[in-house]
Amino acid sequence: MTDNARAEAVVLRGVSKFFGTFQALKNINLTVREGERIVVCGPSGSGKSTMIRCINRLEAHQEGSIHVLGTELGDDLKNIDAIRREVGMVFQQFNLFPHLTVLENCTLAPRLVLRMSEADAEKEAMRYLERVRIPEQAAKYPGQLSGGQQQRVAIARALCMTPRIMLFDEPTSALDPEMISEVLDVMVELANSGMTMICVTHEMGFARKVADRMVFMAEGEIVESNDPKSFFEQPKSERTKQFLSQILSH
Amino acid sequence: MSALAASTARYRHGMEPFATVLVRRMFATWHDAAISIVCLAFVIWLLPKLIGWAFLDAVWSAPNATPCIGGAGACWAVITARWRLIIFGLYPFDQHWRSGLACLAVVVVVVLSCVPALWRPVRLSLLWLGGFLTFYFLMRGGVFGLSLVGTERWGGMALTLFIFTAVAVLGMPMAIILALGRQSELPAIRWLAGLLIDTVRALPLLTVLFTAAVILPFALPDWLIGDKLYRVIYAFALFFACAQAEIIRGGLQAIHAGQLEAAKALGLGYWHRTWHIVLPQAFRNSLPATINQFVITFKETSIVIIIGFFEVLASGHAAYGTGDWTSAYAEVYVFIALIYFAFVFSLSRYGAHLEKRMRLGHD
Amino acid sequence: MMELTALLRSGRFRGWLYQTAVVSVACLILISFVVTARHNLVAQGITTGFDFLQRSTGWDIPFALISYTINDPYWRVFLIGFANTIFVGTLGLIFATLFGTFIGIARVARNPLLNALGTVYVEIFRNVPLILQGLLWYAILTRLPSPRQAISIWDSIFITNRGLYIPFVAMSHGTFLFIASVFVLAGFAIALLPRLAGIGTSRSGFRRLVRTALLTAAAIAVAAVIGARDPQAGLITIPMLKGLRFEGGLRVTPEFTALFVAIVCFGSAYVAEIVRGGLLSVNRGQLEAAGALGLRPFHVYWYVRIPLALRAIVPPMGNQFVWLMKATTIGIAFGFSDLFMITSTAINQSGQTIEILFIMMSGFLLINYVISTAMNALNRSIALKGYETKGT
Numbered sequence A: 001m002t003d004n005a006r007a008e009a010v011v012l013r014g015v016s017k018f019f020g021t022f023q024a025l026k027n028i029n030l031t032v033r034e035g036e037r038i039v040v041c042g043p044s045g046s047g048k049s050t051m052i053r054c055i056n057r058l059e060a061h062q063e064g065s066i067h068v069l070g071t072e073l074g075d076d077l078k079n080i081d082a083i084r085r086e087v088g089m090v091f092q093q094f095n096l097f098p099h100l101t102v103l104e105n106c107t108l109a110p111r112l113v114l115r116m117s118e119a120d121a122e123k124e125a126m127r128y129l130e131r132v133r134i135p136e137q138a139a140k141y142p143g144q145l146s147g148g149q150q151q152r153v154a155i156a157r158a159l160c161m162t163p164r165i166m167l168f169d170e171p172t173s174a175l176d177p178e179m180i181s182e183v184l185d186v187m188v189e190l191a192n193s194g195m196t197m198i199c200v201t202h203e204m205g206f207a208r209k210v211a212d213r214m215v216f217m218a219e220g221e222i223v224e225s226n227d228p229k230s231f232f233e234q235p236k237s238e239r240t241k242q243f244l245s246q247i248l249s250h
Numbered sequence B: 001m002s003a004l005a006a007s008t009a010r011y012r013h014g015m016e017p018f019a020t021v022l023v024r025r026m027f028a029t030w031h032d033a034a035i036s037i038v039c040l041a042f043v044i045w046l047l048p049k050l051i052g053w054a055f056l057d058a059v060w061s062a063p064n065a066t067p068c069i070g071g072a073g074a075c076w077a078v079i080t081a082r083w084r085l086i087i088f089g090l091y092p093f094d095q096h097w098r099s100g101l102a103c104l105a106v107v108v109v110v111v112l113s114c115v116p117a118l119w120r121p122v123r124l125s126l127l128w129l130g131g132f133l134t135f136y137f138l139m140r141g142g143v144f145g146l147s148l149v150g151t152e153r154w155g156g157m158a159l160t161l162f163i164f165t166a167v168a169v170l171g172m173p174m175a176i177i178l179a180l181g182r183q184s185e186l187p188a189i190r191w192l193a194g195l196l197i198d199t200v201r202a203l204p205l206l207t208v209l210f211t212a213a214v215i216l217p218f219a220l221p222d223w224l225i226g227d228k229l230y231r232v233i234y235a236f237a238l239f240f241a242c243a244q245a246e247i248i249r250g251g252l253q254a255i256h257a258g259q260l261e262a263a264k265a266l267g268l269g270y271w272h273r274t275w276h277i278v279l280p281q282a283f284r285n286s287l288p289a290t291i292n293q294f295v296i297t298f299k300e301t302s303i304v305i306i307i308g309f310f311e312v313l314a315s316g317h318a319a320y321g322t323g324d325w326t327s328a329y330a331e332v333y334v335f336i337a338l339i340y341f342a343f344v345f346s347l348s349r350y351g352a353h354l355e356k357r358m359r360l361g362h363d
Numbered sequence C: 001m002m003e004l005t006a007l008l009r010s011g012r013f014r015g016w017l018y019q020t021a022v023v024s025v026a027c028l029i030l031i032s033f034v035v036t037a038r039h040n041l042v043a044q045g046i047t048t049g050f051d052f053l054q055r056s057t058g059w060d061i062p063f064a065l066i067s068y069t070i071n072d073p074y075w076r077v078f079l080i081g082f083a084n085t086i087f088v089g090t091l092g093l094i095f096a097t098l099f100g101t102f103i104g105i106a107r108v109a110r111n112p113l114l115n116a117l118g119t120v121y122v123e124i125f126r127n128v129p130l131i132l133q134g135l136l137w138y139a140i141l142t143r144l145p146s147p148r149q150a151i152s153i154w155d156s157i158f159i160t161n162r163g164l165y166i167p168f169v170a171m172s173h174g175t176f177l178f179i180a181s182v183f184v185l186a187g188f189a190i191a192l193l194p195r196l197a198g199i200g201t202s203r204s205g206f207r208r209l210v211r212t213a214l215l216t217a218a219a220i221a222v223a224a225v226i227g228a229r230d231p232q233a234g235l236i237t238i239p240m241l242k243g244l245r246f247e248g249g250l251r252v253t254p255e256f257t258a259l260f261v262a263i264v265c266f267g268s269a270y271v272a273e274i275v276r277g278g279l280l281s282v283n284r285g286q287l288e289a290a291g292a293l294g295l296r297p298f299h300v301y302w303y304v305r306i307p308l309a310l311r312a313i314v315p316p317m318g319n320q321f322v323w324l325m326k327a328t329t330i331g332i333a334f335g336f337s338d339l340f341m342i343t344s345t346a347i348n349q350s351g352q353t354i355e356i357l358f359i360m361m362s363g364f365l366l367i368n369y370v371i372s373t374a375m376n377a378l379n380r381s382i383a384l385k386g387y388e389t390k391g392t
């Protein structure tokens, strides 16, 4: 199957985003097809987080259009709800709900949003907790887990909504080095299962292993977008070369 | 680590008798010694007088005040003779057990509220609503074969507790709404809630209650005027709500922004986010301050005496003001003060304990 | 049809809808209040408007700082009420702060006896309602001996059930109060303005400036007192028993004393807790560092612990001040004529409900505003440079 035959999952056309007078995104064009795995990288402050937060409307864009799974994302509340149901997100700071147990964290949204019964929601949740390899922690509170475990719970929580697209915003940057691989392993597995993924990360090993396409951003613009092999071996722009040399030098 | 250090320190102190440590600390330096001597002199001067007045020379029971006259001690006889008036006011004498049970229900509710297992919005709401309704129907009667007793005959401690619970039950939801309004994304709502909260908070409670009791009838259509007691309770609840709203707002602001983002990303709508994610956390964050606010509110209920209600202070006045007990005013005040003290002291101790526990991060 | 559903689903439109709904309901309630109130007042033959402020009241005030007769107009009565509230509140705050600071320090002292006494004091006065304390003091004060059996101290201070009589400078209360408040305000202005304006960075130079200024102000005040006194009387009058009552000196009414003492006792217990919290909030390391530099314990307290503790003390203290100032209204329970008592009497007597309510609320809003502005300014001026909390 060629890439173009697959349906478009996320389409950004001419998207611009302003914080007051500061322009964080400048005319972004990006198409992600279903099943595609995109890794976004770029220097700090380049607008990576802003871009993926626009995709589930945690930030509102001002210019251009965003379509997710064929639905336009705008001021329409119904559309926003529909899209958020189909898009899962994993944050740098985990953002687990500290007053709920791991299991409750995972079952809350399916019960309230998808109106699943408690028993069904718990069964599903346990399935995903097993998939991220921490079923034994289900009764604990987030504060009692290590960072790596928390992040895996966060992934399971997002998966419990059976999303069709997953967004990752630097999921491993807040982790101690020895915990990074346990989270990346889960992500690799997820990628191999065919999930559409947009990951902001600086884990270049992970990128080489799973990415279908690399997107490099700087100063609110997409500077370069290419398959991993060409991206790492023959970067086109000076800016990319410089960034890669910094990040790969150690 | 710190617990270990503390326990070894305690162990080391345990080696010598507590009294020795105490005396050594009292006379550590010459000015410590000077201070200790002055304090000791004060205590030695005051304590015998106090004990003499309150216990040794006191008259504990007497049919009238005659045995107290000219005595050097307290006339506790006024309490033994009039305690029912102080606690139950003008409630029908043979129905006092109902009033007593009702007060007990409130005490039970307050004690149960201190159990962490019940710190869920739904559970606490049910507990307080249940307590309030129990109190109300026990006092008012008219059901289960209890005779009807109108609110105009409620009085004493029971009326104080009624006002307190009614204010808490009504005021808490109002406080939550006001706090959410003040944090709203919609500017007009934010501004309106802020205006109301800031204005009411700048006014003395008494002026708010006075307005509701005396002035509001002018501004309300006849069918809305209702009973003065309920007007005052609504106004008191509004006052409580505005203070409590600021406390809840503090709890809201302490919630990490990521919590809301995660909830949004999961597709939860505004009310789901608020009820399941925001409020439980805000409630926990603001718990010590909330207990403090309850303590203040309980003390402030005494102010309704000025608006003309027969609460515990007023029934105290009646207890020493009529008959021949007029000289025993201090004993009555001390008795009422002790009731307040028992309640307020234990609640504020609990609040302080909780605050310490939260600061140490045991939660 | 399509467009309507699209409109209803638009977030911006919903926002407008909610806001319009809430604001119009609020306006509707307010307007219906005013219309009904007007209607009822007109039915009673009361004309609305502020003309009544010029009418004479026809009733007396038990406690007035400036001279007053029953022929004086309403605006003067409100002024007196306002002045009374400020007077008892300010005096109460000053003494509660001084006393409370002392007890707060006692509460963190190493001396166990001092510590225990402070704790007992705080727990007793904090856990009993203010109004109960006021009523108790008032009951005690009004059961003191009558003037003829007055308890006298050095034959110049007399304690009676009609009040406390003390020697006083021979001038009208109004004049004295005016001079005193000018003096106090001048003192505050001199002490605070240069700091707020950022001048006077050198500490010792600043101190010398304050000291000279205060001494000058004090000298002017003394000169004013001597100059403005009643030339017939001496400089100071001493109360003396004439028949059934005292003449001369200053009579402090039991109502004032009861309210004042209650405010000081209750307030100082709260102030003590705030001070204690502030002192405990100072990092031990800083105190140890000061001790390691060879500073004596008193100097560690004065130059390190207290200045650092102030940062934690000032904000809650501001709230406490506002609370205490508002709490002076309980004086009505035993007849102290503060702003609240006077306005509620005025409503009774004149029927000008809405206008007087407006005056009363403005009075309290003003007091509140002044205290919080002053405390905020103080807070900003003592904030540690470079550690200001950034707004989010």
Ligand SMILES: Nc1ncnc2c1ncn2[C@@H]1O[C@H](COP(=O)(O)OP(=O)(O)OP(=O)(O)O)[C@@H](O)[C@H]1O
Binding pocket: A019, A022, A024, A042, A043, A044, A045, A046, A047, A048, A049, A050, A051
């Ligand atoms: N809420 C906001 N208000 C104002 N400016 C913002 C806001 N959020 C982000 N910005 C600005 O937008 C720009 C892009 O921010 P963004 O968080 O998208 O960067 P990033 O590429 O994710 O960086 P990092 O690698 O540090 O996470 C930055 O310059 C940032 O300062």
Ligand SMILES: [Mg+2]
Binding pocket: A048, A049, A050, A169, A170
């Ligand atoms: Mg980022």
